[in-house]
Amino acid sequence: MAAPPPALPQLDLELRNIRKRYGGYTAVDGVSLQVPKGQFVCLLGPSGCGKTTTLRCVAGLEEPDAGDILIGGREVTRDPPWERDIAMMFQDFALFPHMSVAKQVGFGLEMQKKPRAEIARRVGEVLTAFEIDHLAERRPAQLSGGQKQRVALARAMITEPRILLLDEPIGALDYSLRETVMLELKSLQRRSGISFIWVTHDQNEAFSLGDLVVVMNHARIEQQGKPEEVLSRPRTAFVAGFIQGNNILRGKAAGAEAGLLRVDAPDGLFSVPLRGRPAPPRGSEVSFSVRAERLLESPGPEIGNRLSLRCNVVEYFGAYRRHVLEAKSGALVKYDQFGALPQSVSPGHLVSFGWKTEDGVLHA
Amino acid sequence: MSSIRPRSAAAYWLAIPAGLWMLAAVVLPTLLILWVSLWGGQSVSPHNPITFDNYTRFLSNANYRWLILETLGQTAMIMGITGVLGYCIAYFLTVKVTSPAWRTALFLAFVIPFWTSTLIRAIAFVPFLGVNGLLNQALLALGLIERPIQAFLYSRLGVSMAQVSLYTLLASGPVVYMLNSIPPALREAAMTLKATPFTVFRRIILPLTLPGIVIGQVLVFLNVLADFITVTTVGGNKLAFLGNLILLFYEGSQIRATAVVSVLLMAVMLAGVAVALRIVDIRKVGG
The missing domain is CATH 2.40.50.100 (RNA polymerase II/Efflux pump adaptor protein, barrel-sandwich hybrid domain)
Known part of the structure; x- marks a missing residue:
């Protein structure tokens, strides 16, 4: 067997021929993807096309049956989520109902065994940056949808991951809020230099946000390219x-x-x-x-x-x-x-x- | 959905039948028992003066004080064992068993025995634990023991084994409910924030299932305290707890002593429930 090609260090994420089956159902069928540093990537496709499963494989929440996953050039295919340089934002935000906003946002730093004083300082900074400092002592049940979204984002971003995975991150928001949130997230991605992998079924989100749009269907990538490329030259x-x-x-x-x-x-x-x-x-x-x-x-x-x-x-x-x-x-x-x-x-x-x-x- | 507002006249009218029933079946008998426990004098008569003599006489007996402690100790032990066992079973059924068919099958196997009455289940332990019982036969057949163990039946060990088996479901059920109400994404979110599985359990799962644990413990607490059937059938006459003492006094027509022990037992139960309510807000569970 030939040695695998060496990892490219400038890539934040590389997927090599990922496959995942559930029983007789193929969820991901040979997906390959290269994400250069600091890219905004949108995985676009109808429900059941394999985009979420692909994202979960990157997070380590699913283990692919075949293929390799490299994060920042390091092979992590079989590593558990807590050993990967990622953070994830879930569709319904997955906030911990028994923790205050401040505790919640500091959770990731607590897991990294950071000193108490540093956690308090950085939580304060992040809450201010996301304009949710007035909510610090609230529980998730006392937050609106938009506030929950900010808390979830702050909780993920505070750990300064290499890649942020977002599973339909604004799907649960009111329609009127989405456009504002999209603009904020785009500028946040630009400023932070963190690669965003954004899963959506909404083409407006994908084409207005993505540096790279990956269209998936039936567990495969149909086309990937710059938004204007995909829009003007649909491959299939x-x-x-x-x-x-x-x-x-x-x-x-x-x-x-x-x-x-x-x-x-x-x-x-x-x-x-x-x-x-x-x-x-x-x-x-x-x-x-x-x-x-x-x-x-x-x-x-x-x-x-x-x-x-x-x-x-x-x-x-x-x-x-x-x-x-x-x-x-x-x-x-x-x-x-x-x-x-x-x-x-x-x-x-x-x-x-x-x-x-x-x-x-x-x-x- | 609900078109009846709280505190409306209709709400009060609807509460009246159940309220009357509770008054007749629970409140009045309880007050009656309390009253009887305070009857003084030499002969049993409602015309005697009200006094705490019955309580002081009962509590001044060291044997009875020891029995109260033993009852509480037995209850605490059964709560501990069923708590741990029940939590493990609940966690296994809801988290580790992923196939829905297996989960249903195991859950039914766990629950169906509880469809028979407590008395029958308690009696069923006699042929199981006896000298020629199933357990001894099995251990003999496996070569683990050379002669049957007498201590299984008519002993504290036997009563405890039976009570653990009888009440584990009570400790487990509320935890199953709470575990099922935790979205899987919470566990996953914690893992992507670098929490290891043990930390996920300690920081996310355990706190969120605490109300289930407490409710389960309250159920076991109340049932073990009130249990005289298992103690009688599996413990024989070698063993007695407060519940058996009530029966003993009652059969001996000592109605004032019967009332005293009943009131004391009720007081212990109320205190336990009060402590539980301080730990969790039961109204929030399932909300």
């Missing part, structure tokens, strides 16, 4: 469908020419850029996506990809207007209009649409 039909505002079109490969794949779809013949990828064999099933805001209404003759669509519904979302359109084959297509443009397409209209060839994204 799953990612394209999971991200709001993508139209997915399916057809058969019908030959490639000059870096473009011809796709024979029920509603027309379309050209999709291959972007350096080998062309799929002729006749194989392929899919590609076009973002809803990239559709062009009544396109000029220079636009090659075109189809006629009947408008079913028009919905208003404040910043944009969404049209749900239907093609001849019955396929539904979304068309988003941003800005204060006057409405030009109404329900019942049959309109010609198209898109620039470079706006098509071929899926693997």
Whole structure:
């Protein structure tokens, strides 16, 4: 057996081919990930996709069946949680109901056997920094959701871990609070230089917070990259469908020419850029996506990809207007209009649409 | 859900039937016993003057004072053993057994014996502990002893073994309930904050299950103090605690002495419950 590649010291976290099964159910199936120092990583996916299990493997709360976990270059795969350089924030905050806020926040330092005076001083500092010093003597039952969230965060951050693991950390908060909390957490991550691994099913959280977004489905990573990369170039039909505002079109490969794949779809013949990828064999099933805001209404003759669509519904979302359109084959297509443009397409209209060839994204 | 506010007229009306029943079945008989215990004079009669003579006579007897201490000692010992044993069983059932099917099976095996009456279970210990009993037969068969051990039955050892088996569930049940109400994430949160399993137990699990321990101990305390059945059947006539003394005086038609011991026993029980309430706020349990 070949020796494993040496650990890269500049990585906060490295996962090598992690697998975890429960009975006959595969929760994590070969997940590999590299997190450079001080990164904000978002694990995004539907419930049951394996994102939480992956996080729990990093925490040491689950032991993977195969694969290696390295934290700060040190192999920790079989180490218990209390020997890892991590802290974790739980979905429902998991505050200790019998401890005051001050006692709770100092718990991690107490476990590190720090002197009493130092614990008191640092708890004071952290409570002030998180603006919860007035709650020091309260019990968790006497706190609001937002206050609990701050206490949980303070309790985790005071230990100055290398990595903070966050399992749906704002899912339990009121909707109105979330945006503020997200901004605070992002700036906290930047200032502290601690890597955050944030598990969420909410794409808005993932794309607005993450330096790196990891989209998971069925126990595997579907795509990982910078938010703008994942948004503009969804690698698979799953990612394209999971991200709001993508139209997915399916057809058969019908030959490639000059870096473009011809796709024979029920509603027309379309050209999709291959972007350096080998062309799929002729006749194989392929899919590609076009973002809803990239559709062009009544396109000029220079636009090659075109189809006629009947408008079913028009919905208003404040910043944009969404049209749900239907093609001849019955396929539904979304068309988003941003800005204060006057409405030009109404329900019942049959309109010609198209898109620039470079706006098509071929899926693997 | 609740549409009846506390302290509303409807709440008081609803409490009346149970209140009347408690008055007739508990409060009045208790006051009656208290009254009888204070009857003075040579002959038994309600017309005699009220006096503490019965108490002073009872407590001036060194044998009876020793019996009170022995009863309390026996109760404390059974509380200690069932407390530790009950906690271990509760912890094992709720934390260590992870398969739901096994947990249900073990829990039923633990609980079903308690569906029979205390008297039957106490009597069942006679053929178990006797000279030719199951326990002796088993030990003989295993070659661990050469002749049957007499001391199992009609002895303090036998009574204690029976009481431990009878009352462990009472010590364990409330702890099972409290352990089940602790979210697993608390244990995990403590571990990610660098607490080792023993520290997690000492700092998180034990304090959060304390109300269950105290309630279980109160139940065992009250039951062992009141237990005369096990002591009679398994202890034979070699052993007596305060409960047996009540029966003894009653059968001897000494109703004033019967009342005195009853009142003393009740006072001890009330004191114990009062101490428990100072440790935990029972109203908060399950809230």
